[in-house]
Amino acid sequence: MTLSASPRPQSGSKQIQGQTKPTVVIIGCGFGGLEAAKALSGADVEIIVIDRTNHHLFQPLLYQVATAGLTAPAIAGPIRHILRKQIARGNLTVLMGEVTSIDSASRCVVLDGGEHLHYDHLILAAGATHSYFGRDEWAKYAPGLKTLGDAFTIRRRVLTAFEQAERETDPDKREPWLTFAVVGAGPTGVEMAGTLAEIAQHTLSAEFRRIDSRVARVILLEGAPRVLGTFTEDLSKRAKEQLEMLGAEVLAGAKVTNITAFGIHYDLSEPQPDGSNKVSSHFVASRTVVWAAGVAGSPLGRSLAKSTGCQLDRAGRVIVKPDLTIEGHPNIYVVGDLASAQSYLHPDKPTAVPGVSPSAKQMGRKSAFNIMRRMKGLDTQAFRYFDYGSMATIGKRAAVAMLDLPWGNKKLKFSGFPAWLFWLFVHVYFLIGFRNRALVLMDWAWAYFSSQRHARVFPDPHALEPNAVIVHRDPPATPPVP
Ligand SMILES: Cc1cc2nc3c(=O)[nH]c(=O)nc-3n(C[C@H](O)[C@H](O)[C@H](O)COP(=O)(O)OP(=O)(O)OC[C@H]3O[C@@H](n4cnc5c(N)ncnc54)[C@H](O)[C@@H]3O)c2cc1C
Numbered sequence: 001m002t003l004s005a006s007p008r009p010q011s012g013s014k015q016i017q018g019q020t021k022p023t024v025v026i027i028g029c030g031f032g033g034l035e036a037a038k039a040l041s042g043a044d045v046e047i048i049v050i051d052r053t054n055h056h057l058f059q060p061l062l063y064q065v066a067t068a069g070l071t072a073p074a075i076a077g078p079i080r081h082i083l084r085k086q087i088a089r090g091n092l093t094v095l096m097g098e099v100t101s102i103d104s105a106s107r108c109v110v111l112d113g114g115e116h117l118h119y120d121h122l123i124l125a126a127g128a129t130h131s132y133f134g135r136d137e138w139a140k141y142a143p144g145l146k147t148l149g150d151a152f153t154i155r156r157r158v159l160t161a162f163e164q165a166e167r168e169t170d171p172d173k174r175e176p177w178l179t180f181a182v183v184g185a186g187p188t189g190v191e192m193a194g195t196l197a198e199i200a201q202h203t204l205s206a207e208f209r210r211i212d213s214r215v216a217r218v219i220l221l222e223g224a225p226r227v228l229g230t231f232t233e234d235l236s237k238r239a240k241e242q243l244e245m246l247g248a249e250v251l252a253g254a255k256v257t258n259i260t261a262f263g264i265h266y267d268l269s270e271p272q273p274d275g276s277n278k279v280s281s282h283f284v285a286s287r288t289v290v291w292a293a294g295v296a297g298s299p300l301g302r303s304l305a306k307s308t309g310c311q312l313d314r315a316g317r318v319i320v321k322p323d324l325t326i327e328g329h330p331n332i333y334v335v336g337d338l339a340s341a342q343s344y345l346h347p348d349k350p351t352a353v354p355g356v357s358p359s360a361k362q363m364g365r366k367s368a369f370n371i372m373r374r375m376k377g378l379d380t381q382a383f384r385y386f387d388y389g390s391m392a393t394i395g396k397r398a399a400v401a402m403l404d405l406p407w408g409n410k411k412l413k414f415s416g417f418p419a420w421l422f423w424l425f426v427h428v429y430f431l432i433g434f435r436n437r438a439l440v441l442m443d444w445a446w447a448y449f450s451s452q453r454h455a456r457v458f459p460d461p462h463a464l465e466p467n468a469v470i471v472h473r474d475p476p477a478t479p480p481v482p
Contacts, residue, residue, distance in 0.1 A: 021046045021091070024371060025109055025119035027099050027300065029056050029079045031357045032125035032336030035364030041086035043372050048117065049079065050109070052098040056082055057148060058431055060357060061440070063188060065151040066290075067195040068159065068453040072148050074439045077432055099126070099300060104307040104329060121331045121371045124300060124318070125364060128337035128355065131294030131315065138259040142289040145188060154290055156458040158196065161288045162204060165211045176285040178216040181264045183256055184293030185222035186229070187392040190239060192290050193220040194395035197247040202451035218247065219284060221254040221266055223293075228392055228400065230354075235400040238415040242398035256293075257281070264289055295355065297338045308332065313340040322350075322382035324367050330374070333367035336360035343385035353385045357430075362386065391423045396448065399423045 022045050026033045029051040037049050055076040064070040079094050086092040098112040102124070108116040130144035143153045158180065165177035180200075182193045200216035207213075220227070220243065226236045227243070227250060240250050253269040263285040269277045297316035305312050310326040311319040317340035320326060324333045324341060335341075337360060342350035353359045362385055370380040389403035389411070399419035403412045414422075424444060431437050447453060 022120035022375065023048065023118060024121040024123065025050065025117060026123045026125060027051075027109060028125035028127055028298075028336070029083075029094075030059075030125060030127050030336060031360035032127075032364035032367075033123065034079075034082065035361045036123045036125065036335065036368045037083060037086060037092065037364075039365045039368035040371065041083075041089055041092055043368075043375070045091065045121075045371070045375070047086075047092040048095060048119075049083065049092065050095045050097055050099055050111070050117070051079055052096070052112075053147070054078055054080070054096050055148070056432065059146070060427055061431070062145055062148075062151050063191045063195060065148065065455070066145055066154040066158075066192070067199060068155050068455040069195070069447055070440060070443055071455045072151070074436050074443065075431065076148060077436065082432060101303040102300065102307050104304075104332065107331075119331075121374075122333065123364070123367050123371075124304060124332065124334045124338060125336045125360070126298035126300045126338050127360075128295045128297055128317075129299070130291060131296035132291070133294055135259075138291070141259045141261055142183060142264075142291040144291040145192070152458060155455070157288050158199070159456060159458060162208065162211070162213060162216075164287070166208050174211070176263060176287045178211065178213075179263070179284060179286040179288075180216065180218045181284060181286045181289045182218070182220045183259075183264070183289065183291050185220050185224075185227035185250070185252070186292060187390075189220060189222070189290075189292035190227055190243065191393050191395075192292060193218050193248045193250075194243055194246050194393070194398060197243070198395050198451070199453065201247045203453050214247075217249060219249045219251060219286070221251045221256060221264070223255045224252065225271075226252050231390065231392070231400060231402055232411070232413060235402060235413055235415060239392065239394055239400050242394045242400075242415070246395045246398060254282075259289055261287075263287075295337070297340075301334075301338050304332070304334070315340075323370050323380035324363055324383050325370075325380070330380075333370070335363035335367050339363060341383060341385075344382035345384040345386070347382065351385075353383070354387075356390075358388065359385050391419065391426065393420060393423045396420070396451075 024045050024047050026036050026049045029049050034056055040047050056079050058075040061075040065072055099109050100112055101110045107119055110116055132138045143150055161177045165174050168174040180196050182189050197218045200213045204213035228236045228239050243250055254266045256266045258265040265283050267279050267281050269279050272278050301312055301316050301318045308329050313319055317338055318334040319340045320334050322344055326332050337355045341353040343353050344350050366383050373380055391401040393399040397417045397420050400415045401419040401422055405412055428437050428440055
């Protein structure tokens with residue numbers, strides 16, 4: 001079945017039945033897809049936005065939902081509502097559905113129900129997923145954080161671990177419930193570890209009778225020699241100090257070798273005075289592991305490669321041309337986390353574009369811009385990424401920030417309370433919708449003074465994860481082998 005681009009004329013719109021406007025299909029309504037849709041809505045095109053969820057998600061604050069600081073609607077909004085003005089203009093349709101493959105020969109995307117949807121121009125903005133470095137069996141013990149579903153799973157597991165510890169009468173069996181491991185010390189891992197430490201030290205400290213939540217261990221494991229590897233060394237050191245002040249343990253040089261229902265195995269590499277590295281193997285018993293280590297391009301990248309022969313990088317991201325199209329297909333654009341792109345801000349010295357929300361937004365706008373140029377018979381332009389800097393929050397009053405100054409190729413670096421305040425206001429500013437901004441500010445103000453996290457509820461565990469590992473009081477009886 002092939003669906004038409006414009007299923008019904010909008011009342012009061014200028015849409016003409018049997019229209020011949022070119023159709024732009026946008027797959028994914030995250031940061032890249034949403035910007036592309038907005039930028040195209042004034043153009044003489046028919047736009048179809050497809051997303052497998054009904055919401056646009058502000059991923060940078062997802063860890064707050066996972067750690068019960070914010071509710072889901074504070075950081076996510078219905079796509080249909082966000083794009084209501086564009087829908088009212090009469091040339092934009094939103095469809096909820098999973099795109100399963102792309103057929104470039106017939107210029108169609110295939111939906112989960114088998115429907116074929118025709119495109120003249122395609123913008124692929126399906127983002128990224130977790131990578132367990134070939135060990136997908138770890139996923140059930142160590143969920144990653146990408147979607148609202150992931151955040152609910154982590155929230156449930158973390159809060160359930162404290163509940164199980166209160167029920168457990170054997171101290172040896174209780175300890176793994178009070179040990180939390182976070183794998184990967186990029187911004188997500190650092191914010192998860194810092195917030196988990198705060199929950200144990202402050203939020204829950206007066207609410208249990210049999211356990212003292214403050215004895216809980218939060219361990220952050222990082223394979224590289226330092227945390228926040230994309231930040232400068234001094235900020236990385238500050239981040240480690242702030243994490244330790246909050247009560248987290250930081251294990252740099254720790255390469256995870258196995259994750260089971262019992263805990264986590266890792267090899268620790270420690271530099272020796274003679275310049276060599278001593279490697280030792282360890283096991284830490286933990287019932288709650290969070291994965292913040294690896295990212296891979298959406299599987300739709302592979303589908304596109306199969307259909308068009310385009311190249312993927314090692315992380316499964318689509319290697320794009322300077323104008324964000326793929327080789328041999330000037331009507332297919334890949335943007336955001338799924339694109340392996342270069343910035344031509346300095347054309348003689350292209351630089352790799354990082355997988356962050358500002359770059360996804362800028363790529364989304366650029367792809368729309370290039371489609372409009374092509375429709376006018378003009379050449380497309382190379383993508384130029386404007387990088388304003390990086391920030392990472394660690395916990396209450398703890399963060400690091402590194403901002404690019406517009407003169408002299410200099411960076412402004414700061415940490416602690418000023419960085420945390422700055423981080424907070426930037427994130428609130430970029431949230432979609434005034435209501436969300438007000439909600440988040442109020443929630444944070446309350447959490448700041450009370451140390452409480454108000455979203456500490458989760459549905460019946462069996463409804464969320466029918467085969468959940470954590471609800472078993474004892475893991476399956478297999479020995480903890482590496
Ligand atoms: C926990 C976390 C914290 C982060 N923190 C920061 C931060 O502090 N600052 C920062 O700048 N960046 C941060 N990022 C990165 C930033 O969120 C991403 O770079 C950005 O979301 C990428 O935008 P995108 O449009 O490429 O993909 P996404 O925003 O991931 O959107 C992809 C969309 O495609 C949809 N989709 C996927 N597959 C299909 C399919 N087959 N069919 C239909 N729809 C599909 C998804 O439902 C989703 O809506 C963070 C990311 C995470 C996960």
